[in-house]
Ligand SMILES: Cc1cc2nc3c(=O)[nH]c(=O)nc-3n(C[C@H](O)[C@H](O)[C@H](O)COP(=O)(O)OP(=O)(O)OC[C@H]3O[C@@H](n4cnc5c(N)ncnc54)[C@H](O)[C@@H]3O)c2cc1C
């Protein structure tokens with residue numbers, strides 16, 4: 001029989017994604033004796049958003065002392081406190097049993113991770129109460145090390161998994177494209193872990209370019225539930241100099257005294273209580289979204305769509321000292337005067353010359369994704385998910401750490417999937433199913449007269465820019481949704497000019513488009529229905545946090561008539577859900593009754 | 607600005623040089639921005655390293671030759687040049703256009 005599949009690989013466990021969640025899943029499954037194939041769109045161990053990390057991560061101080069033996073850890077910020085903070089930061093939308101897994105398992109996986117880090121030569125700086133600051137590169141090196149030390153894990157790089165294979169109701173493999181050659185690869189496995197990271201739908205990108213929502217989309221097509229898709233966390237991201245667009249230098253320079261101004265040079269006044277929240281705490285991102293975003297929403301944004309950071313309130317000496325301290329501190333990881341591969345000289349000049357710098361808000365993390373339980377099971381037999389591709393851990397707003405989540409969920413998924421594989425028979429999906437997926441991939445080469453793939457991707461981005469702004473409103477969300485639904489109709493007829501399969505960017509854009517269209521549609525539908533504000537979903541037409549009517553998730557499941565939406569209350573194990581309303585997302589935190597306290601000053605000058 | 611790109615089609619082994627005209631005066635651009643502009647506005651068939659990229663000089667995968675020198679497309683500013691001549695690096699086999707096979711995976 002002629003086949004469209006160019007290569008078939010058999011394994012026990014297929015792990016999709018080569019960053020923190022994928023590598024830890026592969027590692028712990030392999031340790032349990034399972035044969036593992038890790039397939040990654042990027043470099044195995046060195047890709048995904050882990051390499052982009054700019055801050056750091058941490059756990060509670062009690063566990064740091066007791067489990068990791070870290071003397072400097074501050075046990076006053078204990079396990080209960082961390083749990084309490086995470087649930088409140090999520091606006092009570094987190095699944096409390098998943099938060100518990102995060103709190104309990106992160107010190108366990110860190111034991112191994114810190115050893116890989118040491119052997120890899122990563123440079124970590126201790127922060128309070130019990131955390132680590134490093135560059136993204138240094139956070140990823142331990143993952144490369146773990147793979148190096150575990151040769152039993154097979155890897156397949158530069159391969160994009162496209163869809164899952166099923167035998168009856170069980171997941172038994174997947175089909176993907178090897179990007180360099182354009183070959184179609186079929187993988188047969190007893191179980192699959194999706195660890196492919198988040199989705200990033202907007203044009204201002206501080207993430208890697210992988211974030212086309214492949215994981216949530218393929219899980220959805222296989223019958224899994226997606227949820228919380230409307231929540232995405234943005235933070236200060238460069239707009240200028242234009243060639244540095246997407247850099248996170250503004251976020252890193254946030255401690256240099258500045259005031260926010262609008263396009264007219266008028267101050268964007270941050271209320272005193274909100275200032276208190278922002279000063280040193282991890283809520284700085286939310287405060288910036290609220291105040292910068294509102295100014296832009298009122299039409300007071302600059303030519304690039306951002307607000308301005310005006311450093312003229314500090315003296316030259318203060319600025320010089322702060323900048324030099326920053327360079328010195330970061331020279332552990334980056335060339336002096338650089339952040340990542342980019343020189344900061346022009347930014348330094350602008351700051352010293354009191355030139356207001358236009359700053360945008362770029363989405364860094366997606367809270368929504370695949371619904372899981374604390375065992376990383378998706379409800380579909382044989383399908384597990386871990387890391388940013390999942391949902392439930394951070395609810396409406398992530399203040400906890402994506403890096404910690406990827407490690408502790410990856411470990412759990414690897415262990416659970418390995419136990420499942422040990423007791424499961426190998427089954428193969430019908431060949432016709434794999435052929436159908438391959439045909440859906442290859443049909444793009446035969447299309448004629450449809451939209452160009454690159455332009456199509458651009459149109460999705462533009463619609464998401466309109467509807468999924470940091471400060472949203474019903475009219476824009478509706479218009480964006482209409483645009484997305486119209487685009488969806490054309491997705492299958494996208495036409496490619498280049499007919500060669502090898503490294504064909506048009507083809508990859510066409511294949512990714514149905515994933516971004518789906519994530520966009522679901523995010524917009526949920527955003528439209530959620531007529532309140534909560535965490536990172538802030539609506540100018542509904543600013544109130546409304547616990548009485550909206551303290552639930554919007555879930556989506558595939559049906560013959562498209563994505564069916566339903567609501568689901570968050571799982572409560574320890575902290576009862578609140579009632580009532582709060583004036584806006586900032587007042588939610590400044591309300592004394594919340595009794596929120598993550599007050600740990602980070603000492604950056606040691 | 608005149609941008610000359612070394613192109614290669616693996617299916618036919620044809621190699622040729624193609625010229626594009628890109629306005630780099632409206633905003634400051636990196637070589638990656640120039641390539642993105644061409645792909646979006648002039649020629650979607652162009653292959654350059656774009657999957658799984660960081661765009662800020664971290665991953666090192668966007669390496670290519672700019673006017674004969676090895677550079678990262680995402681951090682190399684186009685402003686400093688009068689014209690650009692882009693070619694793949696010579697250390698790995700060429701897959702297509704500016705993309706070379708730089709991976710542990712053998713298929
Ligand atoms: C700019 C920035 C700064 C950040 N800073 C911090 C920080 O300081 N602290 C912190 O805790 N968190 C931070 N985060 C968040 C954190 O980096 C992520 O939450 C974390 O990396 C997620 O890990 P992951 O393994 O789930 O996914 P990722 O690290 O995103 O990795 C996804 C992997 O899946 C692969 N992949 C994607 N699609 C496919 C497919 N179809 N087939 C095969 N493979 C696929 C990718 O190539 C990659 O290997 C930051 C994020 C950004 C963008």
Ligand code: FES
Nearest residue numbers: 661663665666680
């Ligand atoms: S894209 Fe990563 S270094 Fe250029």
